Amino acid sequence: MLTAFGRAFRTPDLRKKLLFTLAIIGVYRLGSVVPGPGVSYVAIQECLKTVDKSGVYGLVNLFSGGALLKLSIFALGIMPYITSSIIVQLLIVVIPRLEQLKDEGQSGQAKLTQYTRYLTVALAILQSTGIVALAKSGNLIQGCQQKIIPDQSLFRIGVLVVTLTAGTAVIMWLGELVTDRGVGNGMSVLIFTSIISSMPSQGGQILHQNRGGLLLTAVIMLAIVVITLVVFVEQAQRRIPVQYAKRMIGRRMYGGTSTYIPLKVNQAGVIPVIFASSLLYLPSLLRNVWTDPTFTKYVDRYLTRGDHPIYLATYFFLIIFFTYFYVAITFNPVEVADNMKKYGGFVPGIRPGRATAEYLDYILSRITSFGALYLGLVAVLPLLLFNLTAGANRIPFGGTAVLIVVGVGLETVKQIESQLMLRNYEGFLR
Numbered sequence: 218m219l220t221a222f223g224r225a226f227r228t229p230d231l232r233k234k235l236l237f238t239l240a241i242i243g244v245y246r247l248g249s250v251v252p253g254p255g256v257s258y259v260a261i262q263e264c265l266k267t268v269d270k271s272g273v274y275g276l277v278n279l280f281s282g283g284a285l286l287k288l289s290i291f292a293l294g295i296m297p298y299i300t301s302s303i304i305v306q307l308l309i310v311v312i313p314r315l316e317q318l319k320d321e322g323q324s325g326q327a328k329l330t331q332y333t334r335y336l337t338v339a340l341a342i343l344q345s346t347g348i349v350a351l352a353k354s355g356n357l358i359q360g361c362q363q364k365i366i367p368d369q370s371l372f373r374i375g376v377l378v379v380t381l382t383a384g385t386a387v388i389m390w391l392g393e394l395v396t397d398r399g400v401g402n403g404m405s406v407l408i409f410t411s412i413i414s415s416m417p418s419q420g421g422q423i424l425h426q427n428r429g430g431l432l433l434t435a436v437i438m439l440a441i442v443v444i445t446l447v448v449f450v451e452q453a454q455r456r457i458p459v460q461y462a463k464r465m466i467g468r469r470m471y472g473g474t475s476t477y478i479p480l481k482v483n484q485a486g487v488i489p490v491i492f493a494s495s496l497l498y499l500p501s502l503l504r505n506v507w508t509d510p511t512f513t514k515y516v517d518r519y520l521t522r523g524d525h526p527i528y529l530a531t532y533f534f535l536i537i538f539f540t541y542f543y544v545a546i547t548f549n550p551v552e553v554a555d556n557m558k559k560y561g562g563f564v565p566g567i568r569p570g571r572a573t574a575e576y577l578d579y580i581l582s583r584i585t586s587f588g589a590l591y592l593g594l595v596a597v598l599p600l601l602l603f604n605l606t607a608g609a610n611r612i613p614f615g616g617t618a619v620l621i622v623v624g625v626g627l628e629t630v631k632q633i634e635s636q637l638m639l640r641n642y643e644g645f646l647r
Contacts (some may be wrong), residue, residue, distance in 0.1 A: 224637055226638060227398075228614065228637065231633065231636060231637070234398065234400045235400055236401050237394075237395075237398035238395050238406065239402070241391050241395050241399060241403075242406070242407075243408050245291065245407055245410060245463065246386070246410065246414060247291050247616075248284075248289065248290050248291040248388075249284040249287075249288055249291045249414075250284070250289055250385060250499055251269060251285070251290050251322050251448075252288060252289055253289060253290050253380050253381060254373070254377055254380055255366055255367070255368050255376065255377055256288045256366060256377070257363070257364065257366070257367055258287075258364060260364060260365050260367075261286070261288065261363075263363050264365070268615065281293065281294030281295075281296070283413060283558050284411075285348070288348070288352060288377075288381075289384075290380055290381070290383075290384040291384045291385075291387075291388055292348065292408075293341055293344055293345060293382075293388075293405055294385075294388065294411065295337075295388055295389070295392065295407055295408065296344070296498065297337045297341040297384075297385050298333070298337045298388070298392070299404070299495045299572065299647035300334035300340055300403065300495045300496070300498075300499070301337040301339075301340055303495065304336060305332060305333050305336065306542075306543075306546060308537075309329070309546070310546065311340075315332075318491055319402055333493055334389065337385065337386075338382065338385070338386060341381070341382040341386070342378070342382050345381035345382050345385075346378055348381070349374055349377050349381070350368075350376055352365045352366055353365075353366055353374065355567070362646070388407065391403065391407065391486065392404040392406075392407050395407070400633060401629035402625075402626065402628070402631060405487070405621075405625045405628070405629075406629065408491065408621055409621065409625040409629075411621055411623055412621055416476075416618070439594065440499035440619060441508055443595060443619045444619055446595065446621060447595060447619060447623045447624070448623060448627070449483055450483055450556050450588075450591055451484040451623065451624060452482075452627075453481070454479045454481045454482060455479075455482070456477040456478070456479055457477055457478040457480060457564060457577070457580065458475065458476075458564065458565055459475070459477055459478055459557060459562050459563070459564060460474075460475050460479050460562065460563055460564075460565055461474050461475075461560065461561050461562045462562075476629075477619070478577075480548075480580060480581060481584075481588075482584055482587060482591070483588040483591065483592065484547070484548060484581070484584065484585060484588060485539070485544050485588065485592075486594055486624055487544040487620050487621045487625065487630070488539070488543050489536050489537075489539035489589070489592055489622050490596055490621065491542040491621065492530060492539040492543070493535035493536045493596075496535055496539075497520065497528075497531065497532055497535060500520045501520065503516075504517075527647045532597060533593040533594075533596070533597045534593075536587040536592050536593040536596055537590070537592075537593050538591055540585060540588060541585055541589060544585050544588075550573075550574045550577035550581060551574045552576075553574070553577060554569070554571070554573040554577060555570075555574075557569065557573060558570050564576060592620065595619070596617045596620060
């Protein structure tokens with residue numbers, strides 16, 4: 218990995234992309250520490266000393282790089298964009314017009330992206346209003362007696378809501394800039410940055426607590442085991458052999474080659490974990506709008522604490538659901554089988570067409586079942602283990618962060634290596 222980055226910095230085009238990505242990351246981290254207008258930075262620092270960062274708020278605060286509980290201008294992070302992406306993907310399945318846009322190619326995808334942006338801004342307004350209302354009432358940071366927003370006039374509250382919404386729009390723009398002109402997927406890179414930035418402070422907190430050295434050693438050992446498992450599974454794939462028949466076109470013969478279809482064990486990547494985390498945050502957000510005592514009590518008791526069995530079970534099953542859902546919308550066995558048949562390809566021993574589609578669907582469902590179970594266990598087991606040792610409140614990231622960090626890191630390195638290989642081929646042909 219380090220060799221790939223070294224070679225990339227020696228390549229002028231890739232060096233510009235890497236430096237541009239690092240500059241965007243710097244802007245993103247700067248916005249994560251700049252307090253919003255009218256927010257008391259001193260009061261927040263006092264309250265953060267005793268805050269419980271476990272559970273759903275810990276996950277959302279983790280994805281924002283600690284910006285949420287600081288009420289910075291980037292406090293919402295990219296969670297509104299992730300939530301809007303989930304909603305649009307679900308609507309594509311049930312609304313024929315959106316499905317047609319998806320099939321139209323680049324123009325249709327641009328239209329869907331535009332809808333996602335609009336929905337992101339709408340969700341950002343809703344979430345920023347809820348978060349500011351929580352901060353105004355003193356419930357954003359549990360147990361905080363300080364006034365986070367000293368001036369609670371309507372004008373000041375409105376300015377803060379507009380600032381947080383604009384911050385989400387800027388983050389969305391920064392992520393798209395990284396995707397277009399930088400290296401890697403922009404939104405994934407920003408999540409990767411947020412998680413990495415919070416890990417040193419969490420390690421310092423563990424070290425300064427009672428038996429902190431022992432707990433920190435256990436965390437490091439567990440992290441090594443989980444990272445090894447994640448790298449092994451992320452690289453694993455089932456290769457389905459494909460044979461192309463020979464065809465005469467004019468006076469030339471085409472085909473007769475052998476290749477394979479690589480089906481990864483974790484075909485969905487880290488997307489199900491991110492989707493499940495963002496969806497698990499929605500009840501807490503809805504609680505701020507619908508203040509029914511029964512609903513509020515249920516959410517506070519079961520869906521916000523990371524040490525509750527219902528929270529862990531809900532998180533686990535959401536990951537499994539989104540794994541199957543994302544694989545279903547990104548890999549269509551019927552379409553793959555039709556394309557193979559069109560160009561004279563076939564799986565040895567399987568008839569082209571419908572039989573090939575059924576065979577691919579059978580293989581994919583078996584692989585996805587293991588991949589979904591793997592994602593759920595890696596995300597939930599560290600939280601469960603630290604709950605048993607009374608350490609979950611001090612370890613908010615666990616397997617979720619490791620999955621995202623390792624997954625995004627591997628994909629970014631693969632993209633760098635592919636671009637390096639392309640440039641090496643260009644140099645050879647010249």
